[in-house]
Structure formats: C-alpha cells, structure tokens
Amino acid sequence: MCADFLDKVYKAEYKDPRDLYRDWADTYDNELAQNEYTTPIRTAKALTKFVSNKSTSILDFGCGTGLSAEALISCGFSTIDGIDISNEMIEIAREKRIYRNLECFNPNKSIPVKKNEYSIITAIGVISVGAAPISIFDEVFDLLPKDGLFAFSFNEHSLMVPEYSLKVEQTVNEKKAVQLFCELGPHILKRDLKSMVYVIKKL
Ligand SMILES: C[S@@+](CC[C@H](N)C(=O)[O-])C[C@H]1O[C@@H](n2cnc3c(N)ncnc32)[C@H](O)[C@@H]1O
Numbered sequence: 745m746c747a748d749f750l751d752k753v754y755k756a757e758y759k760d761p762r763d764l765y766r767d768w769a770d771t772y773d774n775e776l777a778q779n780e781y782t783t784p785i786r787t788a789k790a791l792t793k794f795v796s797n798k799s800t801s802i803l804d805f806g807c808g809t810g811l812s813a814e815a816l817i818s819c820g821f822s823t824i825d826g827i828d829i830s831n832e833m834i835e836i837a838r839e840k841r842i843y844r845n846l847e848c849f850n851p852n853k854s855i856p857v858k859k860n861e862y863s864i865i866t867a868i869g870v871i872s873v874g875a876a877p878i879s880i881f882d883e884v885f886d887l888l889p890k891d892g893l894f895a896f897s898f899n900e901h902s903l904m905v906p907e908y909s910l911k912v913e914q915t916v917n918e919k920k921a922v923q924l925f926c927e928l929g930p931h932i933l934k935r936d937l938k939s940m941v942y943v944i945k946k947l
Contacts, residue, residue: 749775750935753874754901761875762830769832772809780933783897784815787868787941790925791895792819794943795864799823803862805884806870810837816866817842827856860889867896878907885915892946899931899939912942921946
C-alpha cells in the first residue's frame with residue numbers, strides 16, 4: 745500500500761474529506777512512516793521554544809490517527825485532547841491511548857470547543873488542500889485566549905494557493921497575532937515535499 749493515498753490526497757479525488765480519511769485510516773500510519781512524515785516533529789519542536797509548562801492542555805485540531813500527538817509527547821507535552829471529523833482516524837488514535845479526550849465532530853457544524861478552553865492549539869497537516877479548508881483558520885484561531893499559541897503547518901500544495909499564506913499575513917498585519925516562528929522544511933521526506941511550520945501568538 746506504499747504511497748497509495750499520498751498520490752490521491754492532493755488531487756481532490758474525494759469531494760468530502762471524511763470519505764478520504766475513512767478509506768485511508770487503516771494504512772495512514774504505515775504509509776506516512778514509510779515516506780517519513782516530518783511535519784509533526786518539526787511543529788512540536790517549534791512549540792517547545794515558546795511553552796514553559798509542558799503539562800498545559802493542548803487541543804490537537806484534526807488529530808487524525810494521533811501522529812501529531814506522538815510528536816508532541818516525544819517533545820515532552822503531556823496533556824493532549826484531539827478532535828477530528830473522521831471517526832475512522834479517531835478510532836486508530838483511541839487505540840494508542842495517548843489522548844486525554846478524543847471527539848469526532850461534524851464539519852458542517854461549529855467546532856465543539858469552548859472559547860478560551862485551550863491556550864495552545866495545534867493543527868498539524870490539517871489546514872490543507874485535501875483536508876480542512878482555509879476558512880477554518882479563523883474559527884480555530886478565535887477559540888484561543890489572548891496570548892494563546894497556534895502551531896500549524898501548510899504543506900507545499902497549500903502554499904501554492906495564495907489564500908493560505910495570505911491568511912497568516914493578514915492575521916499578523918491586522919495585529920490579531922504576532923508570528924513567533926515560521927520555517928520551511930521537509931514535510932514528507934521521501935516524496936520530497938516541503939511544509940511551512942508556523943507558531944503565532946494571539947494579541
Ligand atoms: C493529513 S491528516 C493529519 C492528521 C494528524 N494531524 C497528523 O499529523 O497525522 C488530516 C486530518 O484532518 C482531518 N480533517 C479534514 N477536514 C477537517 C476539518 N474541516 N476539521 C477538522 N479536521 C479535519 C482529517 O480527518 C484528517 O484526520
């Protein structure tokens with residue numbers, strides 16, 4: 745099953761991401777391990793630069809099968825809740841017993857999280873062509889309190905669509921946030937794909 749879904753994910757073969765991730769869930773971890781998915785560890789390491797208390801609760805938005813939490817845990821973070829729109833991805837994450845809480849939600853309804861509930865939110869490999877639309881950015885960012893941190897990534901395919909990086913620029917230019925970290929680096933090493941990892945702080 746090598747690189748099967750990685751060939752499909754950016755081609756919009758699936759209209760609803762829930763169908764894509766339903767079909768991908770069982771082989772997702774293997775395929776990403778074989779292809780050396782490095783964005784989660786890059787994002788987790790970036791976050792360590794700005795967080796002193798690593799037991800602070802983190803919302804892992806679009807947690808998938810938990811590869812993002814595994815990276816966060818390997819960097820010392822200990823309290824992670826995950827939400828995602830795919831039951832099948834969440835079920836794999838649940839088996840790993842690494843999240844405090846996990847919840848599946850309907851993308852056509854509002855995000856089931858109270859404003860100010862988390863001072864750190866991650867969205868690793870989530871806001872992307874083939875996953876959550878860029879319109880979700882403001883909804884997720886709005887959940888943070890003042891001084892809250894948002895650590896997220898945009899892959900190369902998304903960076904080619906101007907709306908993605910413009911959204912970050914606009915958020916910073918409008919003084920809604922300050923950009924603490926922004927680094928282009930390897931996303932999926934064996935596919936030679938890159939991603940931009942960002943950490944921004946809400947003002
Ligand atoms: C490429 S996976 C990344 C999963 C995990 N964060 C990781 O790094 O492995 C993208 C995830 O985003 C989820 N997703 C897609 N659209 C979403 C949306 N609108 N809101 C939240 N999650 C979404 C998918 O179900 C999938 O689990």
